[in-house]
Amino acid sequence: MSLRSDAAEIVFDHVTKRYAGSERPAVDDLNITIPAGEICVLIGPSGGGKTTAMKLVNRLITLTEGDITIDGQSVMKLDPVELRRGIGYVIQQIGLFPHMTIEANVATVPKLVGWDKQRTRTRSRELLELVGLDPEEYAKRYPAQLSGGQRQRVGLARAMAADPPLMLMDEPFGAIDPITRDRLQNDFLRLHREVRKTVIFVTHDIDEAIKMGDRICILRQGGKLAQFDTPEAILADPADEFVADFVGADRGLKRLGLRNLGELDTLASTPVTNGGPRPEAGPDMSLRDALSLMLTAGSSELEVHGDDGGVRGYLTLEALSRMLGERGEAVR
Amino acid sequence: MSALAVAPLAPLAQSGPVIPNFGRGDDCIRNNGNFCTQWFIDNFRERFLPRVGEHIKMTVIAVVLGFIIAFVAALIAHRRRGFEAPFANLASLFYTIPSIALFQIMVPITGIGWTTIIIALVSYTLLILFRNILTGLREVPSEVKEAAEGMGLTRRQTLVRVELPLAVPAIIAGLRVATVTTISLATIAAFITPLGLGAPIFSAIQTGANTEFVGASLLAIALALLADVLIVLTQRIVSPWTRARRRSA
Numbered sequence: 001m002s003l004r005s006d007a008a009e010i011v012f013d014h015v016t017k018r019y020a021g022s023e024r025p026a027v028d029d030l031n032i033t034i035p036a037g038e039i040c041v042l043i044g045p046s047g048g049g050k051t052t053a054m055k056l057v058n059r060l061i062t063l064t065e066g067d068i069t070i071d072g073q074s075v076m077k078l079d080p081v082e083l084r085r086g087i088g089y090v091i092q093q094i095g096l097f098p099h100m101t102i103e104a105n106v107a108t109v110p111k112l113v114g115w116d117k118q119r120t121r122t123r124s125r126e127l128l129e130l131v132g133l134d135p136e137e138y139a140k141r142y143p144a145q146l147s148g149g150q151r152q153r154v155g156l157a158r159a160m161a162a163d164p165p166l167m168l169m170d171e172p173f174g175a176i177d178p179i180t181r182d183r184l185q186n187d188f189l190r191l192h193r194e195v196r197k198t199v200i201f202v203t204h205d206i207d208e209a210i211k212m213g214d215r216i217c218i219l220r221q222g223g224k225l226a227q228f229d230t231p232e233a234i235l236a237d238p239a240d241e242f243v244a245d246f247v248g249a250d251r252g253l254k255r256l257g258l259r260n261l262g263e264l265d266t267l268a269s270t271p272v273t274n275g276g277p278r279p280e281a282g283p284d285m286s287l288r289d290a291l292s293l294m295l296t297a298g299s300s301e302l303e304v305h306g307d308d309g310g311v312r313g314y315l316t317l318e319a320l321s322r323m324l325g326e327r328g329e330a331v332r
Numbered sequence: 333m334s335a336l337a338v339a340p341l342a343p344l345a346q347s348g349p350v351i352p353n354f355g356r357g358d359d360c361i362r363n364n365g366n367f368c369t370q371w372f373i374d375n376f377r378e379r380f381l382p383r384v385g386e387h388i389k390m391t392v393i394a395v396v397l398g399f400i401i402a403f404v405a406a407l408i409a410h411r412r413r414g415f416e417a418p419f420a421n422l423a424s425l426f427y428t429i430p431s432i433a434l435f436q437i438m439v440p441i442t443g444i445g446w447t448t449i450i451i452a453l454v455s456y457t458l459l460i461l462f463r464n465i466l467t468g469l470r471e472v473p474s475e476v477k478e479a480a481e482g483m484g485l486t487r488r489q490t491l492v493r494v495e496l497p498l499a500v501p502a503i504i505a506g507l508r509v510a511t512v513t514t515i516s517l518a519t520i521a522a523f524i525t526p527l528g529l530g531a532p533i534f535s536a537i538q539t540g541a542n543t544e545f546v547g548a549s550l551l552a553i554a555l556a557l558l559a560d561v562l563i564v565l566t567q568r569i570v571s572p573w574t575r576a577r578r579r580s581a
Contacts, residue, residue: 058482060478060481060482081484081485081486082484083484084481084482084483084484085483085484086484089479089482089483091475091478091479091482093473093475093478094475094479095473095475095476095477095478095479095480095482096476096479097476097479097480097493097494097498098476098498098573099494099497099498099500099571099573100573108483108485109483109484112483112484112485112489141576142572142573142576144573144576145576158483159483168482
């Protein structure tokens with residue numbers, strides 16, 4: 001498959017957006033670099049300018065000061081229409097064209113940029129398969145005949161059709177029921193591991209940000225940058241009171257949610273406690289779920305199994321607490 | 333036509349009921365029955381068919397011209413909101429003028445003939461067509477337009493590939509009403525000059541020839557129904573997605 005393409009590095013160089021007639025800027029001197037191939041989540045309260053910041057990249061909104069570069073090329077120097085054709089765009093309301101079949105929807109940008117019929121068709125079908133929709137079954141259907149989750153899969157396929165090095169996603173899973181959302185998030189992460197595009201992902205849901213982001217950019221009221229770092233670092237070391245409040249009092253638990261039992265190399269080789277219940281867990285369980293399991297079972301120790309099903313070692317509550325203390329403070 | 337004109341003179345020499353002279357005919361037509369099928373069939377080619385042709389011609393020309401004007405006006409109003417009110421007001425004004433009066437008003441200006449008829453008929457189509465085309469364009473969901481813009485469609489591409497196709501059901505709904513209305517109104521054109529199915533209707537009103545009156549009226553109704561069916565079929569063919577929606581709902 002020809003899905004691998006170079007991802008682009010995105011630089012916000014002291015970007016400010018001021019709307020006419022408004023005193024406070026919507027985005028205020030934003031200065032961040034998003035490494036190629038990473039998912040950067042923009043998050044913040046409403047009025048934080050996260051969607052505005054995203055739309056400055058494909059010039060649906062025009063910046064007032066500073067510059068945004070994609071692989072060193074300033075977006076202000078490109079024709080907006082050409083620029084947009086080179087950037088995947090996914091929105092919460094999906095915005096599929098109701099009068100076009102699923103296949104025609106996916107083929108929108110390839111058609112605009114003049115791909116030949118055969119290549120467009122092959123690509124559309126390949127993408128439908130990639131997002132988990134059988135082309136035989138869905139290619140000729142209309143959007144109204146699909147569920148919300150399926151439609152957003154098509155939205156994803158359409159955004160990736162011309163193989164853009166950058167994708168902008170504006171609360172893409174925000175209007176989808178929690179179970180389907182979770183599945184879409186997982187599928188997108190798996191997809192992203194395969195195609196490694198740079199993604200700017202806007203959400204207002206901190207759990208989604210932690211799950212999806214390689215990096216999280218937290219904006220505060222007035223479009224000012226509050227913190228830009230990896231989820232682990234933000235949870236461990238919130239820059240200030242605002243960020244600590246924003247990520248929530250349970251940020252210790254959220255941090256535990258970032259790691260699986262399988263990733264731990266500091267398990268005790270022998271049980272510390274003797275007697276009493278000792279729950280067991282496999283390598284795919286998150287530390288957060290492991291903690292929950294121990295608390296539910298009324299046990300202070302967990303037997304951790306490896307991929308082969310054999311016992312890898314033992315994890316105690318105390319060890320978990322120590323891990324949270326490694327950087328920043330312990331669970332509040 | 334000459335037979336009809338002299339008919340009222342003929343009864344002077346006769347006794348019995350005063351009836352128009354229809355020339356040869358069966359009992360039904362001699363008794364001026366409500367609808368004499370045989371007479372209608374016998375006279376269809378000569379008396380009615382040319383009128384049907386004229387009627388279709390009037391309707392098609394009026395609806396096509398009205399559509400072109402309304403379409404251009406709607407496109408302008410779609411881009412510039414300020415244009416909507418003046419055009420809609422003008423079209424509403426036309427729409428409120430009683431049709432017979434409008435035909436009569438036009439005569440001194442454009443004379444007796446096709447020009448007058450077409451101008452009057454066109455002016456009645458404008459309001460409904462303009463409203464429906466504009467509504468169709470405006471009802472395109474904003475997220476669809478945002479997606480189009482975000483993917484790099486130009487304004488013109490958005491109009492041609494997205495907005496207009498999505499407006500087709502509303503546009504065609506307007507065409508249906510405009511066409512059926514025009515077919516009905518076109519009968520009144522014969523008030524000015526004997527063209528279309530209005531001609532036999534008007535003359536039958538004067539002469540009291542029931543079969544001619546009923547026959548021409550039925551033909552006008554049939555024409556309207558046929559046009560309606562054709563337009564609905566066209567809509568189904570050009571916008572299959574509207575039916576897909578219904579199937580899934």
